[in-house]
Amino acid sequence: MMRLIYTFLSSAKLAIVLLVIILACCVTGVTVFRGERAWTLIFSTLWFNGILLLLVANVACCFFPRMWGRKLTIVSLGMMLFHLSFVVILGGIVYNSLFYFRGLIRLTEGEVLPSGDPQSYDTIERGRYFDFRRLKGETTLKKMHRDYRVEREDKRAAYEIAVGEGSSRKQGIIYITKSLEHQGFSYFNDREGYSLLVMLYDRAGRVLYGAHIPLQSLRQKDESYLYTTGTKEGPGSLPFPQTPLKPRFALQVAYKPSKLKERGGEAFFTVWPLQKGISSKGEKPLADGKVTVGEKFSAGDYYLAVAEVRYWVGMKVFYEPGKPIVLTSLWAGLAGMVIAFIGRVRRGKRHDKPSAISRSGTDN
Amino acid sequence: MKSDLLFFWIAVGLYGLSACCHILGLMARQQKLFSVGLYAALLGFVPHTVAIGTRWLETGISPFFTISESLTFGVFMSVLIFLIFQSTSRRIWPLGVLVMPVAFVLMGWAGALHKSAATQIVPALQSAWIWVHIIGASTGFGAVLAAAGFGLLYLLKEKNSGGIYERLPDLPAIDTLSYRFVAGGFIMYGLMIVSGAFWANQVKGNYWNWDPVEVWSLISWLIYGIYLHLRITMHWRGRRLAWYALIALMAMIVSYWGIPFTVETFHTGFRIEH
Ligand code: HEM
Numbered sequence: 341m342m343r344l345i346y347t348f349l350s351s352a353k354l355a356i357v358l359l360v361i362i363l364a365c366c367v368t369g370v371t372v373f374r375g376e377r378a379w380t381l382i383f384s385t386l387w388f389n390g391i392l393l394l395l396v397a398n399v400a401c402c403f404f405p406r407m408w409g410r411k412l413t414i415v416s417l418g419m420m421l422f423h424l425s426f427v428v429i430l431g432g433i434v435y436n437s438l439f440y441f442r443g444l445i446r447l448t449e450g451e452v453l454p455s456g457d458p459q460s461y462d463t464i465e466r467g468r469y470f471d472f473r474r475l476k477g478e479t480t481l482k483k484m485h486r487d488y489r490v491e492r493e494d495k496r497a498a499y500e501i502a503v504g505e506g507s508s509r510k511q512g513i514i515y516i517t518k519s520l521e522h523q524g525f526s527y528f529n530d531r532e533g534y535s536l537l538v539m540l541y542d543r544a545g546r547v548l549y550g551a552h553i554p555l556q557s558l559r560q561k562d563e564s565y566l567y568t569t570g571t572k573e574g575p576g577s578l579p580f581p582q583t584p585l586k587p588r589f590a591l592q593v594a595y596k597p598s599k600l601k602e603r604g605g606e607a608f609f610t611v612w613p614l615q616k617g618i619s620s621k622g623e624k625p626l627a628d629g630k631v632t633v634g635e636k637f638s639a640g641d642y643y644l645a646v647a648e649v650r651y652w653v654g655m656k657v658f659y660e661p662g663k664p665i666v667l668t669s670l671w672a673g674l675a676g677m678v679i680a681f682i683g684r685v686r687r688g689k690r691h692d693k694p695s696a697i698s699r700s701g702t703d704n
Numbered sequence: 705m706k707s708d709l710l711f712f713w714i715a716v717g718l719y720g721l722s723a724c725c726h727i728l729g730l731m732a733r734q735q736k737l738f739s740v741g742l743y744a745a746l747l748g749f750v751p752h753t754v755a756i757g758t759r760w761l762e763t764g765i766s767p768f769f770t771i772s773e774s775l776t777f778g779v780f781m782s783v784l785i786f787l788i789f790q791s792t793s794r795r796i797w798p799l800g801v802l803v804m805p806v807a808f809v810l811m812g813w814a815g816a817l818h819k820s821a822a823t824q825i826v827p828a829l830q831s832a833w834i835w836v837h838i839i840g841a842s843t844g845f846g847a848v849l850a851a852a853g854f855g856l857l858y859l860l861k862e863k864n865s866g867g868i869y870e871r872l873p874d875l876p877a878i879d880t881l882s883y884r885f886v887a888g889g890f891i892m893y894g895l896m897i898v899s900g901a902f903w904a905n906q907v908k909g910n911y912w913n914w915d916p917v918e919v920w921s922l923i924s925w926l927i928y929g930i931y932l933h934l935r936i937t938m939h940w941r942g943r944r945l946a947w948y949a950l951i952a953l954m955a956m957i958v959s960y961w962g963i964p965f966t967v968e969t970f971h972t973g974f975r976i977e978h
Contacts, residue, residue: 352937356930363926370916370923383914492764493830516827517906528909658909667911670898677891685884 349394349401358395365391396430399423415687418680425673429666436662438467441474441525443657447481448535448552449650455479455503455657462654474524474659477505484532484651486602488515497532499653514655528656533557534567534595535652536607540581540588541636541643548642549581554652555595568594568608577612588642589626590614595633595649606630607646611639708762709818711755712776716811718748719783723805730801730860733867738797742790745804749783752811756780765825768838775814775961779807781842782849789850796881798860798868802853810957833903837896841921841960844892848928848949848956851885854878855949862943879942882949883935890928897921920959927952 348354365388369378382388403423410416443461447453453460456475480502488498495515502511503522512520520527533555540549555567558574569592570576579587590612598604611627627639636643722744729737756776759767767773786803790796858878861869872878900921901911912918931948934940940948 352933356933356938359926359930359933363923363930366919366923366926369914370919374916378916378919379914383919493825493827495827495830517831519906519909526909656909663905663911667902667905670901674891674894674898677887677894681887681891684887688880688884 346401349397350405351398352402352406354398355395355402358391358398361391362395393430396427399426413687414683415680418676418678418683421676421679422673423676425669425676428669428672432662432665432669434662435665436467436660438469439659439661440465440467441470441657441659442466444530444654445479445657446554446652446654447479448554448652449481449483451552452478452480461657470659475657476523477503477509479503479655479657481653482511484653485513486651488513490515497529497653499529499532499655501527501655503527524659524661526656526658526660528658530654530656532651532653534597535650536593536595536646537648537650538580538591538593539645539647541645543641543643545636545643549585550647551580551582552650552652553578553593555593566594567597568592577610579614587614589639591644593646595646597649603649604633605649606632607637609637609639609644611644706820708755708758711751711758712811712815712818715748715750715752715755716808716815718744718751719779719804719808719811722748722800723808726798726800726804730798730868735797735868735871738800738868741800741804742797745783745800745807746787749780749787752776752780752783766835768834769825769829770817770819771961772814772817772819774838775810775817777838778842778845778960779810779814782846783807785843785846785850786853794873796854796857796872798857798872799850799853802856803849806849806953806957810961813961828907831903831906833899833906836899837903840892840894840896840899844889844896844924845956845960847885847889847892848953851882851889852949852953854882854885855946858882858946859943859950875942879945882946886928886931886949890925890932893921893925893928897925924956924959927955 365382369382373381404420407416407420442465444463445453445461455477456472458464458472460479482500482502485498485500486496488495495517498513498515500511500513501520502509503520503525504510508523510520510522514520514527514529516529519529534557535552535554537550538553539547542548553569556570556572556575558566558568558570558572560566566575568575569578575592575594577590577592580589580591581587592608592610592612594608596606596608598606608630609627610625612623612625627637629637631637631645633646633649636645722741725737725741725744728734729741756767759773768777782803786800786807790799857872858875861872861875861878873881897918900918904913904918905911931945931952934948935945
């Protein structure tokens with residue numbers, strides 16, 4: 341049985357068959373299905389990744405035994421380096437899959453979250469052996485800078501952050517082409533949005549409650565943006581005040597930034613009875629209207645106001661110990677190709693009287 | 705007309721002349737026409753370079769980003785590789801029969817898609833990796849275009865004899881040349897993919913996402929990886945590989961310029977964009 345498997349795996353024809361199958365999958369994944377569908381139907385599936393794995397097993401069983409005992413030349417050295425890099429890349433990917441961590445953390449300016457607490461992250465993916473104790477200390481967003489420039493280049497947005505604890509705490513600015521590295525973790529900027537400090541007052545103007553509420557940015561048909569509570573799918577309302585306090589109504593807040601004044605603009609409030617919210621179409625809201633940022637809006641027994649506009653940011657927090665192995669192997673593989681190529685050209689030159697090339701006709 | 709456009713269209717015209725001379729030279733079996741074709745290509749290369757240069761100087765932004773710019777640069781590298789090869793002692797006159805018409809058509813296409821230069825580079829493109837990436841992609845294309853050119857000469861010489869065909873190297877030598885250019889192109893595409901991986905890693909934190917542009921470049925690379933295996937492990941030679949090189953070139957043009965750029969990029973989602 342083992343022999344059979346080995347014979348199957350060590351066939352050079354199998355390599356071509358597998359390469360053709362992978363090619364066909366790739367073509368399908370950019371024509372018939374695209375984007376997300378290609379990802380779910382092809383690239384993320386067990387069978388497709390199984391084929392990739394089979395290819396590497398094929399390299400291991402076919403290429404190396406064939407090269408074994410062959411005279412070491414520039415060409416064979418280069419080819420070995422190239423095919424070896426293939427196997428090492430897979431090793432790096434497998435190793436990484438056991439230990440990696442990928443989280444998306446979202447913070448409003450000034451906010452501090454414990455890095456090691458899974459609750460701090462919107463989403464988390466991790467390898468079986470990842471240890472949360474690696475994530476020490478806190479993650480802080482000090483400030484989001486808009487229209488950030490590095491020399492002449494406009495980086496659009498940059499986040500001033502601090503991570504870690506005690507003496508190993510590290511601060512830095514990250515933007516789209518620059519991440520922050522700290523004890524094996526990388527912090528990448530991902531996306532940002534507005535966060536409103538929404539205050540609740542009683543009729544006498546006393547503060548009852550206040551909370552930072554992050555807004556979604558939704559692209560409208562006319563290419564403009566609507567900044568509002570809700571989800572990526574559309575506007576929505578939320579119970580207000582938020583847990584753990586007892587909510588009194590459902591609230592939708594939207595924001596229209598001022599073109600003239602950074603962090604200024606208009607706030608739009610819509611208040612519904614609890615449980616109804618924006619979803620119950622046709623239902624009349626209890627109150628509905630707009631005020632400038634800082635002004636009070638009258639909503640029945642209460643006043644509402646946007647006291648302050650801040651930014652929130654989403655950051656990717658990655659720990660990927662296998663990545664350096666993969667990235668280094670990529671260069672090793674490329675170097676292998678170059679070495680083999682040089683070797684072949686030199687071998688060709690040695691008998692490079694025109695007639696010799698023509699007659700050799702074999703593997704040049 | 706802006707000066708870069710004027711130079712651009714002069715280059716297109718000269719490449720067109722060069723393409724015609726090469727094709728007529730082949731049909732009339734006239735050596736002279738090939739010489740005229742080569743000089744027209746050389747002459748067209750000058751305004752081509754000037755067009756890229758002036759566009760660059762005007763804005764201070766390296767002109768590689770729109771499809772039109774990318775096509776223009778791909779053709780630039782292809783013609784450069786062609787001219788360098790033709791200036792060596794091995795000069796093969798009819799090589800331009802494929803290279804120059806393709807260069808002419810792609811340049812014309814670039815002209816049709818022409819847009820005025822951007823005033824700002826998108827932040828994600830402000831990376832040094834893009835240089836390596838673009839050089840890899842464009843020289844890779846130039847190399848496989850030449851390889852396909854040799855493939856065509858192989859097929860022509862197999863069918864015809866006498867005259868200009870006598871002066872061509874013999875079949876195995878053309879075959880080897882085609883293979884060498886495929887191998888070189890394969891390395892440059894490898895460089896394109898590796899630098900792309902480093903670039904993605906710098907910007908997104910992932911070196912590979914299976915996103916359409918990545919998959920398209922993997923497709924081009926695999927196509928030539930399969931070529932190399934057919935040659936080395938299956939000992940294919942000659943006619944079959946010549947056809948392969950020609951067909952692969954079409955796949956290359958589609959994957960490089962045709963479809964990746966029409967794929968809408970999503971992912972913008974939450975970001976504040978003003
Ligand atoms: C998957 C299993 C693979 C096997 C079994 C395999 C096997 C081989 C073998 C036996 C050779 C020729 C060695 C000789 O001279 O006898 C070779 C050469 C080569 N293989 Fe692979 N290979 C595999 C995967 C790949 C892949 C995925 C690529 C990239 C597309 C690749 C690229 C090459 C290159 C570039 C050469 C040398 C070409 C040259 O130097 O001109 N191989 N391979």
